[in-house]
Amino acid sequence: MSYTGTQTLGDIVALACRKRQVKLRWWNQEPTSGHMSIERITETWCTIQSRSHRARSTTRTTARKRKVTHCMTTSIQTSVHLTNVYELLVETYGKPQWVPDNDPMGGLVGTILSQHTSDINSGRAYHHLISTFPTWEEVRDAPTDQVATAIRSGGLANVKAPRIQEALYTLTERQQEQGGTKPLADFLYDELKQRSLEEAWQYLRSIPGVGPKTTACVLLFDMGLPAMPIDTHVHRVSRRLGLIGPKVTADQAHTLFAQVAPPDWVYTLHVHLIRHGRQVCHAQKPECEKCTLYSQCAFVGSVNPQETSLR
Numbered sequence: 113m114s115y116t117g118t119q120t121l122g123d124i125v126a127l128a129c130r131k132r133q134v135k136l137r138w139w140n141q142e143p144t145s146g147h148m149s150i151e152r153i154t155e156t157w158c159t160i161q162s163r164s165h166r167a168r169s170t171t172r173t174t175a176r177k178r179k180v181t182h183c184m185t186t187s188i189q190t191s192v193h194l195t196n197v198y199e200l201l202v203e204t205y206g207k208p209q210w211v212p213d214n215d216p217m218g219g220l221v222g223t224i225l226s227q228h229t230s231d232i233n234s235g236r237a238y239h240h241l242i243s244t245f246p247t248w249e250e251v252r253d254a255p256t257d258q259v260a261t262a263i264r265s266g267g268l269a270n271v272k273a274p275r276i277q278e279a280l281y282t283l284t285e286r287q288q289e290q291g292g293t294k295p296l297a298d299f300l301y302d303e304l305k306q307r308s309l310e311e312a313w314q315y316l317r318s319i320p321g322v323g324p325k326t327t328a329c330v331l332l333f334d335m336g337l338p339a340m341p342i343d344t345h346v347h348r349v350s351r352r353l354g355l356i357g358p359k360v361t362a363d364q365a366h367t368l369f370a371q372v373a374p375p376d377w378v379y380t381l382h383v384h385l386i387r388h389g390r391q392v393c394h395a396q397k398p399e400c401e402k403c404t405l406y407s408q409c410a411f412v413g414s415v416n417p418q419e420t421s422l423r
């Protein structure tokens with residue numbers, strides 16, 4: 113095999129996999145993206161060879177075979193397609209900086225407030241809430257109707273106020289069970305910081321009223337963990353591109369992207385798919401004629417979604 117010094121991880125892994133018939137679940141563990149040195153390419157190739165050998169060995173044992181088969185859910189075409197989409201998005205919109213704010217409590221409340229309303233309205237509601245109640249403990253202990261009044265500009269205030277307070281009560285109970293006395297904001301940060309991505313995901317999901325999108329937003333934007341929030345734009349554009357199948361729900365898409373997207377691509381994919389959905393791939397009348405992803409889009413027939421979709 114001949115390699116140039118400008119091949120990307122996607123190129124090299126796709127080539128390696130075509131040679132070895134290796135499926136790409138392993139790619140998740142290769143965090144590097146962008147152009148690779150020859151040393152890095154060689155290292156990646158060796159890793160794939162060695163993993164390929166290990167995978168073949170596992171076929172001797174039924175139990176292990178089941179485990180490996182379970183992990184290898186992603187086809188070669190799927191990951192090559194995702195690579196192509198990722199690279200076109202970066203070419204089109206550049207590489208955004210991923211700077212988490214380390215404030216998961218604020219992120220959690222802010223994301224609850226953002227449900228079913230615009231960013232402007234939810235931002236206004238958030239600022240009014242924290243100016244009325246300067247600490248999360250005060251939000252927790254306030255009469256619910258006063259919290260609802262404070263967040264009225266964000267819409268659905270009578271639903272969101274008890275939801276926010278319930279989340280705060282739940283975290284308070286968890287801290288009390290551990291005998292802790294920290295401010296809630298510090299408690300949540302410390303709890304998430306000490307957990308793996310999957311554990312942190314489960315921790316947040318077990319808080320009443322906290323769904324997959326809210327969880328992913330907190331982990332991505334506030335904790336710097338590679339969870340992929342699937343909002344309406346990401347969901348629509350991903351389906352049209354053939355990244356996910358037509359019947360895959362937004363909730364299911366969180367898991368599918370987590371299985372396939374390299375960790376350091378997640379923030380870029382999320383931000384740019386939203387941007388593309390807002391600016392070009394509108395819900396009504398997508399502007400396909402000026403779309404830079406045209407060559408990778410199932411909606412216009414450039415790729416076959418049965419080959420490219422994660423599911």
Ligand code: SF4
Pocket residue numbers: 349352353392393394398399400401403404405406409410411412
């Ligand atoms: S080609 Fe059209 S449908 Fe496909 S991603 Fe672009 S704008 Fe959306």
